[in-house]
Amino acid sequence: MSVDTEADAAASGQGVKPARIAISGAGKRYGDLQVFQDINLEFNEREIVTVVGPSGCGKTTLLRCIDGLMPVSDGEVRIEGDLMTQPREGVAMVFQHFGLFPWKTVTQNVGYGLKLAGVSRAEIDEKVPYFVKLVGLEGFESVYPYQLSGGMQQRCGLARALAMEPSVLLMDEPFAAVDAQTREILQFELLRIWEMRPMTMVFVTHSIEEAVLMGDRVVVLKGRPSSVFETIDVDLPAPRDRSTLAHPRFAELREHVWATLMDEVRAAEFDVR
Amino acid sequence: MNSLWDSRPIRFSTYAAGLLIGAVLWEYFGGKVNPSYGAPLSATAKRFIFLVSNGQLQDAVLGSLQLYFVGFISAVLAASLFGLLMSRLNYLRVGFENYIMLLYATPMIAMVPFIKSVLEIGFAAKFTVVFLFGFFPVLYNTLEGARSVKPEMVEVAKSFRSGEFALWRDLLIPHTVPFILTGIRQGAGRALVGVVAAEFLISSSGLGGLIQDQQGKYSMSGVFASITVLTAMGLLLMWIGRVLENRMAAWRGLNR
Numbered sequence A: 001m002s003v004d005t006e007a008d009a010a011a012s013g014q015g016v017k018p019a020r021i022a023i024s025g026a027g028k029r030y031g032d033l034q035v036f037q038d039i040n041l042e043f044n045e046r047e048i049v050t051v052v053g054p055s056g057c058g059k060t061t062l063l064r065c066i067d068g069l070m071p072v073s074d075g076e077v078r079i080e081g082d083l084m085t086q087p088r089e090g091v092a093m094v095f096q097h098f099g100l101f102p103w104k105t106v107t108q109n110v111g112y113g114l115k116l117a118g119v120s121r122a123e124i125d126e127k128v129p130y131f132v133k134l135v136g137l138e139g140f141e142s143v144y145p146y147q148l149s150g151g152m153q154q155r156c157g158l159a160r161a162l163a164m165e166p167s168v169l170l171m172d173e174p175f176a177a178v179d180a181q182t183r184e185i186l187q188f189e190l191l192r193i194w195e196m197r198p199m200t201m202v203f204v205t206h207s208i209e210e211a212v213l214m215g216d217r218v219v220v221l222k223g224r225p226s227s228v229f230e231t232i233d234v235d236l237p238a239p240r241d242r243s244t245l246a247h248p249r250f251a252e253l254r255e256h257v258w259a260t261l262m263d264e265v266r267a268a269e270f271d272v273r
Numbered sequence B: 001m002n003s004l005w006d007s008r009p010i011r012f013s014t015y016a017a018g019l020l021i022g023a024v025l026w027e028y029f030g031g032k033v034n035p036s037y038g039a040p041l042s043a044t045a046k047r048f049i050f051l052v053s054n055g056q057l058q059d060a061v062l063g064s065l066q067l068y069f070v071g072f073i074s075a076v077l078a079a080s081l082f083g084l085l086m087s088r089l090n091y092l093r094v095g096f097e098n099y100i101m102l103l104y105a106t107p108m109i110a111m112v113p114f115i116k117s118v119l120e121i122g123f124a125a126k127f128t129v130v131f132l133f134g135f136f137p138v139l140y141n142t143l144e145g146a147r148s149v150k151p152e153m154v155e156v157a158k159s160f161r162s163g164e165f166a167l168w169r170d171l172l173i174p175h176t177v178p179f180i181l182t183g184i185r186q187g188a189g190r191a192l193v194g195v196v197a198a199e200f201l202i203s204s205s206g207l208g209g210l211i212q213d214q215q216g217k218y219s220m221s222g223v224f225a226s227i228t229v230l231t232a233m234g235l236l237l238m239w240i241g242r243v244l245e246n247r248m249a250a251w252r253g254l255n256r
């Protein structure tokens, strides 16, 4: 199947690999509430795409649809050619609320997905310490989530997703609940981990800075119901690190995204009153 | 102020003094009242030894314990399984919810004559009484717990491609167990009431039967000896309940 598509692409002279995630004409309704509509997006292999948009515009909903946790109401979502109707192997999600099991230790939480995937005990015992170490949680293996800080809990959630060695990593505002300093540390650590093993990453965030810093592209969702207002290519040098924050282009892009969002944010504020 | 009670010997001796005063009062007033209303501690202890020496008390305790455990363990298993199932199957939940509220609110003792007339006076009838006394508190708390599983956590499980069995194992059961234990603690006492009620009202046996028997012989000391044993059983059950709850509390960060 994928061989065919590649052959087609080669035959048509494009010579590019097909997108790993293809969203076309996607819309989602909860009852009468149309959350988003007519979304067309493609995410490539080895690409970090960040998604920004005002609160309630349907970012989490979009990730749920990509993960196959719920079906789209219109259009379709395909990953590697397969229609997403239920969660799929090779796709892992990091949740805004961490989603750790309070009765499982760090080790057990990180091994959760592997155990469900039927990986052998021995292999789990071998893999889990690697990912625990990767996210900097060594020494906390047998600790329960309540004994961890917010940042450490999110590291644990990240390790659990990474342990699946996914080709698609979906991140729902993963660092929103941690303090600014921890957030910065986690951002650069995530980039470092991604560099070691690049994959398709869809990264939802509230923070414009974070979107520009992390993304190869920034997708701006806007409107009610929302749709893609703009996709901005982030032409910042790789690898991204602290010096990126001081780059003049970074400031430009940040201002650009901010201006794009501002009208919407203002409108949303009036909506609330 | 606090430091006084931090000292173990002081706490212990105050505790012992409380018990001693109670015993002295029992002995004093028990000896003064008409023997058909009461008995002093010494007479109760003597009677206790007598009932042990002729084997009556052990038989009664064994009979009651057997009824208790068979009835209550069945109730716990049935109630927790049914409660968990109800939380996963909407039609079960919607269909039964009202009845459960009704039965939880009904004083089960009112059902005993009905059970007796349907099931006659054998073990089945007594078993049913104990079962019903213990069943609803456990069911009610199980439902409460299973219902409070966060949808976000179910989503996490689904995202990691959990099947139904794994969902029960990793999420539903661990989340609900503390609630089930609360139900067990509530139900444990009620089931003991159920045992005595069944032994009084269905047919005389066990400790309930012994109380009736001793009363028939106008031996208040025998009645008190039996009640004391029931009290001890109640205390033991409460203690077991608390130990179980504490063991489960590790991941919740509760130090009780």
Ligand SMILES: Nc1ncnc2c1ncn2[C@@H]1O[C@H](COP(=O)(O)OP(=O)(O)OP(=O)(O)O)[C@@H](O)[C@H]1O
Pocket (backbone or CB within 6 Å): A030, A033, A035, A053, A054, A055, A056, A057, A058, A059, A060, A061, A062
């Ligand atoms: N399960 C649901 N049933 C009905 N409506 C829902 C459901 N989940 C979300 N919504 C609604 O859909 C809209 C989009 O929600 P969603 O959580 O996707 O927004 P979001 O962009 O992730 O917001 P935030 O930035 O605050 O996380 C909101 O108006 C929300 O109230």
Ligand SMILES: [Mg+2]
Pocket (backbone or CB within 6 Å): A059, A060, A061, A096, A172
């Ligand atoms: Mg969200």
